[in-house]
Amino acid sequence: MQLAIFIVFGALALGGALNLLLQRHPIHSALSLVVVMMSLAVLYWSLGAEFLAAAQVIVYSGAIMVLFVFVIMLLNAGTEERTHGSRAAYAVGFPGAAAIFCLLIFVFLSERGAMKSTTIGGDLSSTVDNIAQISAMLFTRQLLPFEVTSILILVAILGAVVLARKEQ
Amino acid sequence: MAHLSNFEVFLLLSVLKVAVVLVITLMGVAYTVLLERKLLGRMQNRWGPSRVGPFGLLQPLMDGAKLFLKEDMMPLAVERPLFILAPIIALGCALISVSMVPFGAVTRVQGTDLFQIANVNIGLLVILGVTSIGVYGITLSGWSSNNKYSLLGSLRSTAQMISYELALGLSLVGVVLRAQSLNLRVIVESQSSRGILSWNIFGGCQIVAFFIYLIAAFAETNRAPFDLPEAENELVAGYHTEYSSMKFAMFFMAEYANMITVSCVATLLFLGGSTSVFGHLFDHFLNTPVANAAFPVCWFVVKVFSFLALYIWVRGTLPRFRYDQLMGFGWKFLLPLAMANIIVTSLILAVRG
Numbered sequence: 001m002q003l004a005i006f007i008v009f010g011a012l013a014l015g016g017a018l019n020l021l022l023q024r025h026p027i028h029s030a031l032s033l034v035v036v037m038m039s040l041a042v043l044y045w046s047l048g049a050e051f052l053a054a055a056q057v058i059v060y061s062g063a064i065m066v067l068f069v070f071v072i073m074l075l076n077a078g079t080e081e082r083t084h085g086s087r088a089a090y091a092v093g094f095p096g097a098a099a100i101f102c103l104l105i106f107v108f109l110s111e112r113g114a115m116k117s118t119t120i121g122g123d124l125s126s127t128v129d130n131i132a133q134i135s136a137m138l139f140t141r142q143l144l145p146f147e148v149t150s151i152l153i154l155v156a157i158l159g160a161v162v163l164a165r166k167e168q
Numbered sequence: 169m170a171h172l173s174n175f176e177v178f179l180l181l182s183v184l185k186v187a188v189v190l191v192i193t194l195m196g197v198a199y200t201v202l203l204e205r206k207l208l209g210r211m212q213n214r215w216g217p218s219r220v221g222p223f224g225l226l227q228p229l230m231d232g233a234k235l236f237l238k239e240d241m242m243p244l245a246v247e248r249p250l251f252i253l254a255p256i257i258a259l260g261c262a263l264i265s266v267s268m269v270p271f272g273a274v275t276r277v278q279g280t281d282l283f284q285i286a287n288v289n290i291g292l293l294v295i296l297g298v299t300s301i302g303v304y305g306i307t308l309s310g311w312s313s314n315n316k317y318s319l320l321g322s323l324r325s326t327a328q329m330i331s332y333e334l335a336l337g338l339s340l341v342g343v344v345l346r347a348q349s350l351n352l353r354v355i356v357e358s359q360s361s362r363g364i365l366s367w368n369i370f371g372g373c374q375i376v377a378f379f380i381y382l383i384a385a386f387a388e389t390n391r392a393p394f395d396l397p398e399a400e401n402e403l404v405a406g407y408h409t410e411y412s413s414m415k416f417a418m419f420f421m422a423e424y425a426n427m428i429t430v431s432c433v434a435t436l437l438f439l440g441g442s443t444s445v446f447g448h449l450f451d452h453f454l455n456t457p458v459a460n461a462a463f464p465v466c467w468f469v470v471k472v473f474s475f476l477a478l479y480i481w482v483r484g485t486l487p488r489f490r491y492d493q494l495m496g497f498g499w500k501f502l503l504p505l506a507m508a509n510i511i512v513t514s515l516i517l518a519v520r521g
Contacts, residue, residue, distance in 0.1 A: 034304070050288070050289055051293070053290075054290050057300070058293065061301060063330065066304070069311075073307070073311045131289070
């Protein structure tokens with residue numbers, strides 16, 4: 001069951017990611033990204049990380065990507081065109097992607113022994129409340145990084161407001 | 169059923185539950201439309217539909233048949249795949265969230281719960297997530313129609329839904345703090361001890377949260393007084409201007425299915441779900457297995473029904489908001505109020521606990 005879900009949604013995520021790159025129209029690319037994020041959420045859930053899955057769907061697919069689509073619709077962006085810059089991106093991008101792929105494969109293969117001992121999806125069937133664990137962790141041991149991150153986001157919001165008001 | 173293994177029972181019952189809940193929800197959608205037309209008619213001093221069947225009871229079937237048999241027009245300039253996908257997303261998301269709702273008391277047959285399709289630890293978050301995905305249906309329908317009224321309607325709708333989703337989500341935090349769980353069963357059980365006195369809306373002092381939820385839910389489902397996305401005197405019909413036949417019917421059904429979902433969630437979170445109004449006062453009365461399974465479902469249906477009636481009553485009473493008023497109300501009033509509610513609730517819980 002676990003394996004079947006992984007294969008189906010892993011394939012969906014890969015297909016969505018490829019489609020994101022191959023599509024010419026920004027809306028289609030944005031929607032493929034939504035598919036990727038939803039399948040990632042399913043994969044998180046199948047690994048037992050329920051809260052992460054829900055946050056992924058609500059924050060990324062439900063809020064951020066809606067804003068992306070919204071902006072694309074408002075700007076009425078046309079299809080992309082080939083320029084010198086995009087050719088350069090092809091030239092650098094393919095070897096770069098291949099290198100990252102090889103690096104990841106190397107790391108996974110060399111750490112094979114360590115990964116065998118973890119039970120993937122072991123938390124799925126248990127009745128342990130994921131959210132209670134995460135919140136206890138965030139508000140006790142990781143309190144400082146958590147608060148610093150929220151201040152960082154606040155600064156980003158203020159920066160966006162300043163940029164938006166600059167024209168007047 | 170004793171000769172079947174637990175897994176077989178689970179599989180059979182799950183398929184059965186999905187089928188039954190789907191059929192009941194769709195019938196509920198059809199008859200909510202009739203209820204709305206009848207009640208609005210009464211409020212406006214007229215009869216409402218009364219020709220087809222006794223008291224117009226067959227009207228939804230006739231409407232369905234009419235929409236099904238209409239010609240399915242596909243305008244030339246539309247973005248075809250997205251144009252077809254949009255109503256499917258809208259209706260699909262509206263129907264998926266019903267699967268999290270517990271309709272009755274815990275009634276187990278060989279370990280499988282009869283009155284809930286999926287008991288998930290994060291049930292509330294799943295409902296919120298699915299609702300937020302439903303926005304795509306409306307957004308894409310407006311864009312892919314290639315029509316300026318559709319686009320304006322869908323832009324309005326998307327902005328409205330994103331804005332009010334915040335107030336909606338924050339208004340639920342007080343309830344979650346009280347129940348200390350996002351599991352809908354646990355939330356219902358946290359209000360079951362003393363009947364109406366321990367419901368979140370009264371005993372839990374979440375009445376402010378309830379009104380925030382109520383207003384935000386009206387906006388989320390694009391209902392009057394927040395039905396700006398389909399303001400017919402400004403935008404023809406809003407995002408579904410170009411849709412006809414079954415595709416239009418899917419948007420229509422999605423709107424009413426969303427109403428039902430929102431009513432279910434309000435019932436679960438604020439009105440004690442499937443628990444009785446009287447708490448455990450009459451537990452000794454009719455204490456048979458069948459009655460113990462049936463009464464909670466009846467309570468649940470009655471509560472959802474009265475919430476739907478409230479929806480229709482509001483539609484018959486209030487005029488439409490202006491767009492800037494809508495945005496100002498959501499961001500400047502509801503959101504700070506919801507945050508204040510969270511702070512006060514958590515302070516009280518901290519002092520008492």
